[in-house]
Each structure stands twice: as C-alpha cells, then as structure tokens.
Amino acid sequence: MMFDHPPQREWIEEVGRRLELGNELTFTVEEFARSVNEDDIAGLESFLATLVGKGTASELHSYRCPMTACRRSLPEGSTLLECPYCHTDYQEQGVQPMPMTFYRLKGALSRDLRWMIVVHGMNSRAPWQEAFSWEIASRLKYSAPILIYKYGWATIDVLVAPYHRHLARKLGHRIREAIAQARLAKRTDRPDVIAHSFGTRLFSLVLEDENFADLTFGRIITAGSIIHPDFDWGRHVKSGRIEAVLNHVGAKDGSVPFAHYTIPGTGPGGKVGYTSEAAHNVRNCAFGHSDFFKPVNMKALIANGGLWHSFLTRPLDLFMPEGLFVVRKPWRGMCWPLKCTLRLVGMALFLVALPFSLARRLLDP
Numbered sequence: 001m002m003f004d005h006p007p008q009r010e011w012i013e014e015v016g017r018r019l020e021l022g023n024e025l026t027f028t029v030e031e032f033a034r035s036v037n038e039d040d041i042a043g044l045e046s047f048l049a050t051l052v053g054k055g056t057a058s059e060l061h062s063y064r065c066p067m068t069a070c071r072r073s074l075p076e077g078s079t080l081l082e083c084p085y086c087h088t089d090y091q092e093q094g095v096q097p098m099p100m101t102f103y104r105l106k107g108a109l110s111r112d113l114r115w116m117i118v119v120h121g122m123n124s125r126a127p128w129q130e131a132f133s134w135e136i137a138s139r140l141k142y143s144a145p146i147l148i149y150k151y152g153w154a155t156i157d158v159l160v161a162p163y164h165r166h167l168a169r170k171l172g173h174r175i176r177e178a179i180a181q182a183r184l185a186k187r188t189d190r191p192d193v194i195a196h197s198f199g200t201r202l203f204s205l206v207l208e209d210e211n212f213a214d215l216t217f218g219r220i221i222t223a224g225s226i227i228h229p230d231f232d233w234g235r236h237v238k239s240g241r242i243e244a245v246l247n248h249v250g251a252k253d254g255s256v257p258f259a260h261y262t263i264p265g266t267g268p269g270g271k272v273g274y275t276s277e278a279a280h281n282v283r284n285c286a287f288g289h290s291d292f293f294k295p296v297n298m299k300a301l302i303a304n305g306g307l308w309h310s311f312l313t314r315p316l317d318l319f320m321p322e323g324l325f326v327v328r329k330p331w332r333g334m335c336w337p338l339k340c341t342l343r344l345v346g347m348a349l350f351l352v353a354l355p356f357s358l359a360r361r362l363l364d365p
C-alpha cells in the first residue's frame with residue numbers, strides 16, 4: 001500500500017490493535033491523535049484518508065455543538081438550529097454547528113486463524129513440532145487442526161531434482177486429502193501454510209505443478225526459504241492460488257546462501273528476499289536458519305501482535321512490520337559452467353552414496 005506521507009509504525013499498530021480487539025472502531029482524527037500521542041494532524045488525516053481509499057475505513061460526517069461548555073456531537077437528523085443537550089439557540093447566539101469527520105474502521109476485514117499446513121525442513125525431528133502444535137492449536141478459534149507434514153529422512157537424495165518432484169507429488173496428494181477432509185468438516189478449503197527450509201522448495205513445486213492446480217491456499221509463510229528469489233509469486237496471487245506470502249528472512253542464516261550450490265532448482269530467497277512485488281519480505285536481524293522455531297521465538301511470532309499472527313489475521317493493507325524490505329534487482333544466479341560442474345559433482349556423490357543410503361533406509365525406515 002502506498003502512502004503520500006509515510007505513516008508512523010505506531011499509527012498502523014494502533015489501527016491493527018483496534019481491529020483485533022474490535023474496540024474504538026469509530027473516532028475523530030483528534031481522538032486518534034491523542035491515543036497515539038501525535039501532533040501531526042495533517043499527516044494523520046492523510047493516513048486515515050488512505051485507509052478510506054483502500055476500504056479499510058469509512059468516513060462519516062456529522063456536526064457538534066460549538067459552545068465551549070458543551071461540544072457534544074449532534075445526533076443524526078437534528079435541525080442544526082438548537083442544541084438538544086445545552087439548548088443553545090444557534091441563530092440567537094450567532095454561531096454555527098461545527099462540522100466534524102469521524103472515521104470508522106471495518107473490523108470485519110480482520111481474519112480468523114484457520115487450519116494450517118506446516119512443511120518442515122530436512123530431517124526435522126525436533127521437539128519444536130510439539131511446542132508449535134500446542135501454541136498454534138491454542139490460538140485456532142475452532143480448534144482447527146494443523147497438519148505437520150513429514151516426508152521422512154532425506155539425505156543425499158536432495159542432490160537430485162527428480163527426488164524433489166517425487167516428494168512434492170506426495171505432499172500435493174496429502175494436501176488434497178486434507179482439503180477434502182476440511183470440506184467435509186465445513187472448514188475453509190484454503191489452508192494457511194508455514195514452510196521452512198527444504199519444505200519451502202517442496203511447497204513451491206506443488207504450486208508450480210499443473211496436476212495440483214485445484215489446490216488453493218490462504219496465506220503462506222516461508223521461513224529460511226530456499227526458493228529462487230525470482231519465483232513468480234505475483235502470478236499465484238493474481239490467479240487466486242494463494243492469498244499472500246510472507247518471506248521471513250533470518251539475517252544470520254548460514255545455510256540458505258549455500259543451498260543453491262548443492263540443491264538443484266533452489267535459490268537464496270530466504271536470504272536476499274523475493275523480487276516479486278506481491279511478496280512481503282521481512283528480515284529479522286538476529287535470526288539464523290532455524291531460530292524461527294525456537295520455543296521462545298515461535299511463541300512471540302504467534303502471540304497477539306506477533307509477526308506471524310499479524311500476517312495471518314490482519315488486513316494486509318495494514319501489514320507494515322519492522323524489517324519489511326523490498327528487493328528491486330533481479331537475482332543473478334551462478335554462471336552455467338559452475339552450475340553444470342556442481343550438478344555433476346552432486347550426481348556423482350549421489351551415485352557413490354546411494355548403496356549406503358538404501359542400506360540405512362532399510363534399517364531406519
């Protein structure tokens with residue numbers, strides 16, 4: 001959303017807070033200015049006018065009594081000749097009722113948390129999954145389920161692209177099953193998705209696969225993403241496959257920048273951001289590759305007002321969190337000789353290690 005004057009973060013936070021609580025949805029610019037301790041009335045008016053333009057708020061016009069001792073707002077349909085409260089006759093006093101503008105936020109635009117699909121990274125048997133299930137389930141209004149998708153134990157297999165497609169097809173079928181169950185239970189058939197690391201690659205393949213064009217999604221969060229920065233999110237938003245995408249970037253991520261050297265078809269989206277205008281890139285300066293799911297961080301992310309919670313529930317016009325950034329330049333990947341060499345090395349490693357991998361799979365299915 002573009003503003004003429006950039007709004008203060010506190011203003012947006014305040015609007016988000018009111019929508020979330022459903023409180024104080026109607027106010028004058030002066031009242032709003034007091035609640036955010038702001039003197040810049042003109043700036044606030046322009047901000048509120050933009051919300052009106054976007055349909056997040058509506059503007060109502062009314063009058064108030066001009067007498068200093070009264071100043072009450074006159075009920076709709078009053079004659080505007082006499083105050084029904086202090087009984088001042090305006091003509092007699094030679095005064096006029098004062099026009100005033102109210103803004104009313106449209107609370108209905110905030111959105112419920114719905115059921116959710118989580119696609120984790122490689123070999124993630126971490127305890128965070130339990131903690132995550134608990135935290136998120138306690139926030140879902142109708143105790144809607146989360147599907148934590150497990151795809152087993154991936155190792156050298158990630159070095160070859162056909163294996164990704166194999167896993168992505170399995171994921172697609174599992175999602176289709178879950179959506180069918182949701183429909184039966186009269187839930188929305190557009191789940192939200194949280195994907196991490198290699199899970200982001202698999203989810204992007206499901207989106208690109210024509211065989212799964214029937215699957216539609218709500219809001220998508222990618223964390224520690226290894227999706228190509230130039231991935232065309234805009235196309236999927238436009239076609240209605242997904243509602244929106246949040247790319248949560250860990251500035252200290254030490255894995256993502258190297259993923260595309262070893263894993264074919266991937267890129268450092270979780271480090272440099274997505275170039276698509278449709279994406280919301282947000283950088284956390286302290287996070288590494290897996291810090292999103294540390295219990296203390298995760299709790300903060302899905303608490304009221306936390307980044308993920310806000311993204312999943314607020315009108316997106318109001319989603320302007322700290323760390324938001326835009327990537328203008330297209331991403332330049334590797335030159336092709338390097339790319340070919342690395343793929344050949346990957347393939348060779350795969351073939352050498354295959355027997356061991358198969359043996360391990362038999363022992364640890």
Ligand SMILES: [Zn+2]
Binds near residue numbers: 070071087
């Ligand atoms: Zn009055």
